[in-house]
Amino acid sequence: MGCTAERVAAAVRAAAAVIAEHRDELVQLDRAIGDGDHGENMRRGFDAVLSKLDGSTPDTPGAVLKLVATTLISTVGGAAGPLYGTAFLRAATSAGTAAELDPAAVAGALRAALNGVVARGKAELGDKTMVDALEPAVRAAEQAGSDVAALLDAAATAAAAGAESTVPLVARKGRASYLGERSAGHLDPGARSTALLLRALADAAGGGR
DSSP states (O other): OOEEHHHHHHHHHHHHHHHHHTHHHHHHHHHHHSOSOHHHHHHHHHHHHHHHHHHOOOSSHHHHHHHHHHHHHHHOOTTHHHHHHHHHHHHHHHHTTOSEEOHHHHHHHHHHHHHHHHHHHOOOTTSSSTHHHHHHHHHHHHTSOSOHHHHHHHHHHHHHHHHHTTTTOOOOSSGGGGGGGGGTTSOOHHHHHHHHHHHHHHHHTTOOO
């Protein structure tokens, strides 16, 4: 079964609930190597997304993704707003006006999201950023086959491993890079929130844990 606008909206609602649930964890992670606002900024952004979805659900998956993008850009502070906003906006552009997204289109949207984040943040694998979770997630999705739920589950599993891989890294991008060697030993909050979002999307699609 493909992804309709209703299913994408339901997945976004699930993601918002997970972000709210993990708000304090993301605050603590960011407090260790950043300015401590990532969890609250993400919660505020997704609360605003929920308010928009309560007003009306767009009629295509791409339109849902664009709504998420524009809302996050306008409400999320710090680096997360532009980066996540760009990710969702590129995914929306990739999805186009299709009424339903098949597995290839979902993988394509994830690839577009990654490309957007890389273009916006100039980060690459190993820089201790959300790219360390998102890039392996996209590769896993592209290799996962012909089922959306399995594709998203593979992406979420890879993202979780990618996020954990940031712990020993020395940050080369973002605010954490100012700490130099002291940034090692901490999980990157952006990579963690990326992994949380992908797991929520996967579970909403029936991917399981």
